[in-house]
Amino acid sequence: MDPKFNNFATMIFSDTIFTFKAAYFISSFITLLALINPIQKIFLINSLQNQLKDSELKYISIKSSITAFIILVFFLFLGNVIFTYVFRIELYSFRVTCGMVLVYSGWMALHQGVLINIGKDVSIRDISSVPIAIPMIAGPGTITATVTFPAQYGSLVTVAAVFAALAVNLLIMLFAKNIGKVLIKLNLMSALVRIIGLIIATIGIQMIFDGGVEFLKIHGLIKIPL
Secondary structure, eight states: OOHHHHHHHHHHHHHHHHHHHHHHHHHHHHHHHHHHOHHHHHHHHHHHTTTSOHHHHHHHHHHHHHHHHHHHHHHHHHHHHIIIIISOOOHHHHHHHHHHHHHHHHHHHHHHSOSOOOOTTOOHHHHIIIIIIIIIISOHHHHHHHHHHHHHHOHHHHHHHHHHHHHHHHHHHHTHHHHHHHHHHTTOHHHHHHHHHHHHHHHHHHHHHHHHHHHHHHTTSSOOOO
């Protein structure tokens, strides 16, 4: 066979594989970014700016992003094993619990105008992990996607997409205060924080309902329509 033809075929095959990988990456990246919801973090950081110094806000942004990345990569490789064999936790229970955390955060935003209210005995290390890293960044939807995506897109593509989505989220968190200043000048911050709080609470309620429906389906208490 002509070597030129072999080189051409190899080049076409490589380009095709690259195109597929790029398409998988873009698809998984967009999905994860939507689940992480960086826009929510603008209001989160701005609701904390009166309670914390700029250096502490930067620490929270970086620490929560690193923690979320570790959590998501951990679940990517060991999620099914951890849930099923170690803790014997069903995913619907995890959904319900995280949903309750989000309902509480959303309720606070609606009534107090802040997504998180830091008490005197609460350290910034604590809130960096819960509720910011989990479930506000690495929530049930994000974790579920991370656990299931490797079968569809491959582990390497999924890890790259997780890293890219978290990098975008971190960038927005670091510049959230500057974005917030514009919103404050337009007198939109207070109203938008409460709207975001309503959305967060609604997402939490939906997670609780989804967990309940999944429980009923698994135990055969409701029929799955064909």
